[in-house]
Amino acid sequence: QTKVLLIYRLIGSSIGEFPDNIQISAPRYTDLTLLYAVLPGYFIATSAWVRRRGEHALACLNRLADQDRTYPQLIDLWPWLLLGATIGAIYGAADFQAASLEAVRHPHIMRILWTLRFGNGLVWACAGAMLAWRLYHGVMLSQLSKLAKIDLFKGQPFKPLAGVASLDVLVIMGVLALTPIQSLSSTFVWGFYQASFIIGGLSALVFLVLPLLGARQSLRAHKKRYLAQVDQALADRDPADLLATETLLAHRDRIQQTAEWPVDMRVVSRTLIYVVLPPLAWLGAAFVERGLDYVL
Numbered sequence: 001q002t003k004v005l006l007i008y009r010l011i012g013s014s015i016g017e018f019p020d021n022i023q024i025s026a027p028r029y030t031d032l033t034l035l036y037a038v039l040p041g042y043f044i045a046t047s048a049w050v051r052r053r054g055e056h057a058l059a060c061l062n063r064l065a066d067q068d069r070t071y072p073q074l075i076d077l078w079p080w081l082l083l084g085a086t087i088g089a090i091y092g093a094a095d096f097q098a099a100s101l102e103a104v105r106h107p108h109i110m111r112i113l114w115t116l117r118f119g120n121g122l123v124w125a126c127a128g129a130m131l132a133w134r135l136y137h138g139v140m141l142s143q144l145s146k147l148a149k150i151d152l153f154k155g156q157p158f159k160p161l162a163g164v165a166s167l168d169v170l171v172i173m174g175v176l177a178l179t180p181i182q183s184l185s186s187t188f189v190w191g192f193y194q195a196s197f198i199i200g201g202l203s204a205l206v207f208l209v210l211p212l213l214g215a216r217q218s219l220r221a222h223k224k225r226y227l228a229q230v231d232q233a234l235a236d237r238d239p240a241d242l243l244a245t246e247t248l249l250a251h252r253d254r255i256q257q258t259a260e261w262p263v264d265m266r267v268v269s270r271t272l273i274y275v276v277l278p279p280l281a282w283l284g285a286a287f288v289e290r291g292l293d294y295v296l
């Protein structure tokens with residue numbers, strides 16, 4: 001990260017003063033290049049953490065594998081990564097428009113603009129590859145958990161799925177929490193954050209639910225099966241046997257109260273905190289900037 005940031009700084013210092021006909025000022029360039037240097041390293045660092053959590057979830061599902069079922073085959077991971085990185089790079093490079101037609105004729109300004117386009121494209125390429133990877137992994141976990149052999153009253157083996165979902169949300173919200181770096185010493189503009197917050201928010205919702213969908217369908221199917229068995233037992237019972245009747249009714253109530261989502265309130269609480277913290281950091285950065293502008 002330090003070497004990348006140094007390269008950005010050398011390119012920026014090579015043109016001297018930033019002209020007026022370009023929408024990028026020297027402070028804005030400094031903030032953007034700092035963000036472009038930090039985020040790729042953040043994606044690389046968190047990917048190892050996410051991979052370990054995902055491997056643990058897969059190991060738990062393999063222990064629940066039903067050998068009598070045929071599991072669907074997913075395509076290889078690499079096409080997903082390549083597609084996500086390509087879409088992200090194209091979007092990041094095309095999204096950066098910061099100069100007038102007169103400005104692009106100057107080679108020094110073009111060097112700055114292409115540097116920023118490269119940095120923005122690299123960040124979005126990393127984000128696209130990360131999102132594609134997590135989408136692939138979420139689909140795989142969902143399909144495997146839907147076909148696993150489970151016991152309705154032993155939901156603990158599905159808990160690692162909730163851990164994967166909450167960690168994916170944490171990683172996304174960490175990215176959003178880092179975005180105020182681009183306004184440390186330059187003017188705050190909502191347009192700089194809009195795409196990140198929209199894509200990040202929608203991705204967080206998808207990754208929070210996707211790994212758990214298969215487990216929910218499996219738990220719901222087992223729940224309906226057990227309820228049908230209890231209802232049949234109630235229909236076949238001896239009406240005079242009050243103890244058996246009360247036992248079956250209590251057992252049916254317990255089945256009906258069994259959660260269909262393999263999560264607990266601690267996971268939900270942590271996830272809500274992950275969702276709340278980045279907007280608070282963003283608002284805090286905005287208020288600090290406005291306050292400094294007012295004081296100075």
